[in-house]
Amino acid sequence: MKIKIETAGSRLDKALADLTSLSRSLANEQIKEGQVLVNGQVKKAKYKVQLGDVIRYQLPEPELVDYQPENLALDIIYQDEDVAVVNKPQGMVVHPSPGHNQGTLVNALLYHIKDLSSINGVLRPGIVHRIDKDTSGLLMIAKNDQAHLALAQELKDKKSLRKYWALVHGNLPNDLGVIEAPIGRSEKDRKKQAVTAKGKEALTRFKVLERFGDYSLLELQLETGRTHQIRVHLAYIGHPIAGDPVYGPKKTLKGQGQFLHAKTLGFTHPRTGQDLEFSVDLPPVFQETLEKLRKTRS
Numbered sequence: 001m002k003i004k005i006e007t008a009g010s011r012l013d014k015a016l017a018d019l020t021s022l023s024r025s026l027a028n029e030q031i032k033e034g035q036v037l038v039n040g041q042v043k044k045a046k047y048k049v050q051l052g053d054v055i056r057y058q059l060p061e062p063e064l065v066d067y068q069p070e071n072l073a074l075d076i077i078y079q080d081e082d083v084a085v086v087n088k089p090q091g092m093v094v095h096p097s098p099g100h101n102q103g104t105l106v107n108a109l110l111y112h113i114k115d116l117s118s119i120n121g122v123l124r125p126g127i128v129h130r131i132d133k134d135t136s137g138l139l140m141i142a143k144n145d146q147a148h149l150a151l152a153q154e155l156k157d158k159k160s161l162r163k164y165w166a167l168v169h170g171n172l173p174n175d176l177g178v179i180e181a182p183i184g185r186s187e188k189d190r191k192k193q194a195v196t197a198k199g200k201e202a203l204t205r206f207k208v209l210e211r212f213g214d215y216s217l218l219e220l221q222l223e224t225g226r227t228h229q230i231r232v233h234l235a236y237i238g239h240p241i242a243g244d245p246v247y248g249p250k251k252t253l254k255g256q257g258q259f260l261h262a263k264t265l266g267f268t269h270p271r272t273g274q275d276l277e278f279s280v281d282l283p284p285v286f287q288e289t290l291e292k293l294r295k296t297r298s
Contacts, residue, residue: 005053012038013045016057017190024190030057067096067123069111072103076112077278082147082271083140084113084126087280090136090256095124109141116141117148128152129225134257136283137164138265150270155225161266162222164230165209165282167259167289168239169249172208172216179204179233183226192246193228195236202226204233212293215242215253219263230260242289255285 017024075087116126142148184199203223210217240248244258266277
């Protein structure tokens with residue numbers, strides 16, 4: 001594969017990551033191995049690309065992802081012939097990917113539900129939307145393509161109800177608020193998302209449920225569904241989610257990742273037109289942490 005540089009000044013590894021599907025770390029590896037040529041010559045990662053440079057690189061061989069039904073514990077809140085609603089535990093990846101071929105929600109779905117939509121292919125059957133590995137809570141699952149298309153359109157039209165509870169650092173000045181800031185890939189770290197002018201519109205509403213001095217319990221409602229949206233927005237306003245290893249401080253509450261739970265989910269049934277709404281309790285570690293904070297406050 002080859003690309004032609006139209007904007008000069010970036011390091012070779014950054015330019016390659018920005019202009020291709022390669023991550024910066026993978027771009028670095030290929031540069032070190034001599035698989036990246038600039039105008040036919042091997043250059044170091046720190047080389048500043050010039051206008052008109054022609055860069056040739058190798059696309060890595062795709063890693064085959066094996067997925068099999070697994071008899072994993074799965075909390076199915078609701079199920080009919082078209083849709084299912086599941087309560088994903090914290091620590092479970094939603095779908096298989098390189099490095100996560102087993103133990104995912106999809107592996108569990110293939111065992112417990114069988115009939116799943118094919119819209120997202122064989123690796124994400126039935127998956128209409130996702131939540132992070134260390135976020136717990138509710139997800140809608142499509143059992144056929146017609147249901148999938150209807151549910152996905154409702155999400156796109158911002159008609160679905162998605163409410164989260166989060167335990168965040170600090171004491172917010174207002175009981176109610178709206179965070180409206182575009183989110184895209186971070187220019188400093190391509191593994192992270194960030195508020196950036198080049199990002200896509202993102203809007204999160206919040207309400208303070210409890211205050212604990214150094215921490216606050218929030219209810220958040222998504223109007224859009226950008227990657228890591230709640231985590232990025234809360235960090236952006238200076239109140240990162242407790243336990244968040246990526247967007248939060250190192251000194252934080254001990255748990256099993258970020259204290260973020262998809263508590264309430266509502267949508268229109270794709271066949272009957274009935275409005276459905278579901279809500280689930282916080283996971284034990286979240287509840288126990290809140291109880292400790294309440295005792296400390298009192």
